[in-house]
Amino acid sequence: MATEHPRALIPALCRQFYDLGWCTGTGGGIAIRADGIIYMAPSGVQKERISEADIFELDLDGQVLKAPATPGLKLTECSPLFFNAFRQRGAGAVIHSHSIDALMATVHFETVFRVSHVEMIKGLRGYGYYDTVEIPIIPNTARECELADSMAEAIDANPQADAVLVQRHGIYVWGKDWQQAKTQTECLDYLFRYADRMIQSGRSPVDVP
Amino acid sequence: MATEHPRALIPALCRQFYDLGWCTGTGGGIAIRADGIIYMAPSGVQKERISEADIFELDLDGQVLKAPATPGLKLTECSPLFFNAFRQRGAGAVIHSHSIDALMATVHFETVFRVSHVEMIKGLRGYGYYDTVEIPIIPNTARECELADSMAEAIDANPQADAVLVQRHGIYVWGKDWQQAKTQTECLDYLFRYADRMIQSGRSPVDVP
Amino acid sequence: MATEHPRALIPALCRQFYDLGWCTGTGGGIAIRADGIIYMAPSGVQKERISEADIFELDLDGQVLKAPATPGLKLTECSPLFFNAFRQRGAGAVIHSHSIDALMATVHFETVFRVSHVEMIKGLRGYGYYDTVEIPIIPNTARECELADSMAEAIDANPQADAVLVQRHGIYVWGKDWQQAKTQTECLDYLFRYADRMIQSGRSPVDVP
């Protein structure tokens, strides 16, 4: 349980997220806030191969304080979306996942993902086993930065949710620190798999046992 | 086949269980008894990242003998459930898994999971290939510690089973030592996948070839 | 491509087979012949954790030449089944897998598994893309050693096949060396997955494109 610096932690978590299928094809990533600085993985690179020298440092207004030591890297277009969670919720970390199970959740559900009566719901802030979790789904756009406004609205309109699904795209999940962001992403991913299997079995994911 | 101390073994097994999908989202875990001491993984942490300094030591009455060297860690609410198996069955190790295949077994079956005529059944204590395995399913509760009594009853009522499924939650599996607990958890997980695939194919998991 | 001694190779391959789902729950394993000695993984142990000190050495009549340095290990009941392939086919290595896809192949097919028109068929000795692969399926028995005679008959009756499926159990696959045994096991496992997905899609695995 050693506390690792975000520069070391982000590459390690990206390798893990790659193995989980959250950031293949250069998609997905993570941003972590520590001591007033936002640390962010670069864009368009093999996420399972990044190193400490590839991390961007930004201030809380989204301006780059320190570019990566590795030349030629670009800041991700997700940056404004990560900052929505940092600013509107005071998040300590934000994860963007392209998990195919999150994607399929946006196919099975139109505007809101709903699930109830599963133990893993208890891993989400403020929810208990008997509650119905609701995660808003926003439409996808041609460019990632164009999602910023509709994501911000969805965050405001759903104060109980620490995540926003993007249709046919993936999910943004945050938490007070990287541990909570990761825990909530894992719990949601499990709940998306559960929902898919319930639907394949002709049942509903809000079905009560 | 080196004998490893539970303090080293629990972190290694938790990493392996994480990769198997048994303890994502901080759920799941393992407790091992050795020389009159119960060693237990902490609660609410990234299970694939724990180290020797994070392990609790308890006596056989469930009292903490030694808190982890790492500050701020909490004993899991599963503790009384682990102790059911230690006390009622003299278990040497207990595994708690959130495997989604175990979860789906509690959806497909109402009160008892049943499977027959699969080789992996022979990995379960006291069962042969032609037998029908029966694993009891208890209802889930708002808090994990509230499961203790119904789990204790299910253990008493099912002396042939070394496991109790918890509805929409997961499973507790034990054995005379960690090897048997792990073997039986792996065999049951395989049998849950088999049952799911049989049901998806329009067949029954107690179907005789 | 370093040539590794079977004592080092068997533990490494068992770890790999565990990750592939071929030898969980202590099931499955591998035996390799080299310089007139048969090297064999022990029975009933965590296959992903064995070491060089755990390997049995047998002569070509199946007698133990050298027990493992680790005390208390047992020779597998599969031993006579491995020896069927060593004796009847002059195999250099035999793999026993509990892959759930092999198991499901024995559910979907009654007595013979058949597949055709898939590139991976070319990885099987003597088969081309347009051929129909046939793998015999024998009934399972209460004890593994009781399979020896029916497996021997199936080997004799199917000279074109380097594998025998065991109903609701798994598969035995061999080759002239460990590389061919492993290649053929991987190709068959892929073909079993293909067959399952074709059947789930309402198609036949011998369907011609």
Added chain:
Amino acid sequence: MATEHPRALIPALCRQFYDLGWCTGTGGGIAIRADGIIYMAPSGVQKERISEADIFELDLDGQVLKAPATPGLKLTECSPLFFNAFRQRGAGAVIHSHSIDALMATVHFETVFRVSHVEMIKGLRGYGYYDTVEIPIIPNTARECELADSMAEAIDANPQADAVLVQRHGIYVWGKDWQQAKTQTECLDYLFRYADRMIQSGRSPVDVP
């Protein structure tokens, strides 16, 4: 993001592709162009175990400049297919994958794979979220080298595609460098899984949300 020499990179990528299910059973592989030399993995070997000493070096006409240090290795029959992409498209790297999801795409679609309205489409050169990706499918042949002409025709006829699917076989994907080739293979593999899940759900992969 260290630049690695193709001799070191090819074994590392082959291990990764093996874990992804792209090159089991000795199938699949990768060729990389650097400084006027084509580096290529050998044929018919355990792809997750190759080392620097196993790599072929060829000139741009497909002639072997330098055989591997390891004796007895054979050049892959895929070689002319890799060279189609090097010559017709000036590719910097070509990946051949036996992914079962790519295979199933050639079952679900007859002559052209089509998918639309998925974020991962943006990982493919020249495509946006709202576009319909089209990947040509060519019939398989008894020997891999016989695919060369029909693959060359498919490349000419589909200038917008950086990939050719081979019926009941797999896929060839290329890019200006190994990063783009790998990114595009990962994105396509994700899109094949998506298409399969949409079809299993009774929907179409070109369905508009």
